[in-house]
Amino acid sequence: MTLGQYLGAYEMSETPLAKAVAATIGALADAGQQLASLIALGPLAGAMAAKRHDDRFGDSQKELDFRAHAIVIDHLAAAPVALVGSEEADEAELLNADAPLVVAIDPLDGSSNIDTNASVGTIFSIYPAGGGTAALLQRGTQQLAAGVIIYGPQTGLMLTVGDGTALFTLDPRTGQFSLTQARAAIPPRCREYAVNSSNARHWDDGIRRYVADLVKGAEGPRGTDFNTRWVASMVADAFRILVRGGVYLYPGDARPGYHEGRLRLIYEANPIAFLIEQAGGGATDGVRRILEIEPTSLHQRTPLVFGSAEEVLHLGHYQTNAYAGGEESPLFGTRSLFRA
Structure with a gap:
């Protein structure tokens, strides 16, 4: 199943904003494909790890951060998105005032890894619009969809529309994201x-x-x-x-x-x-x-x-609990009830 088919099935749900959400996810996936091609060039694309400036929060903006933001905004401008709140912009950006959705996005997470060939990604949330820029300050429980596009050995998409988390892989032969795991399931215990x-x-x-x-x-x-x-x-x-x-x-x-x-x-x-x-x-x-x-x-x-x-x-x-754990617990500490 391709991402387009997956979103087509989602559009048929009774959720009022499903069609708009699907279109917005599609636009972000297209931006991700463009970014994947750029990132795959590495140093052949230029000095993508070069620092442009430090923002007012003390974080460095790299050249690829800047390029990723521009690519994302370009694709979302054609989607049903009223506002975009991006890590790379101090204030929210108005795109289509009457559109039903807002998007919060980190266009390129992990930019410190750009020149090391480690994985980086695009992180996004989609919310219902309303109330101007306040729509970007909704609790996370109000998200309609969220996703991460990861640029690594494979380009992958982690996506939820509120009914489980699906994993997709970009097929470079077709240029399409294909479903590779319908429902990710994190085991409750780990090591x-x-x-x-x-x-x-x-x-x-x-x-x-x-x-x-x-x-x-x-x-x-x-x-x-x-x-x-x-x-x-x-x-x-x-x-x-x-x-x-x-x-x-x-x-x-x-x-x-x-x-x-x-x-x-x-x-x-x-x-x-x-x-x-x-x-x-x-x-x-x-x-x-x-x-x-x-x-x-x-x-x-x-x-x-x-x-x-x-x-x-x-x-x-x-x-x-101040007494959780071994070293400082009254029962298991170096100086405890059982050891002088």
């Missing part, structure tokens, strides 16, 4: 975790104790060995978790500018959370369900934890 451990000294106690217990493996309180699988590209880690499970952590920490995390709630955390939940997983900021957080600004940041549902809940227990 893999993804986190940048170089920041451990900045973490709060809950995250530090949780990761420390994973590192202890079978000899620790978890009683099992865990593996680290950290790509440093969220879209790549998300794809792996959708395929085989695991848990991903990008917590806030004590560094200046990192207290509220670094990932953007509206166009990074919300779409990832929607995809993960629709595949049976969980997504929180460590404690709160991501999809229930009330956004206050387009570029709002949040910590993000997602993946196998039981593991996400387990981490939340460390965040809310």
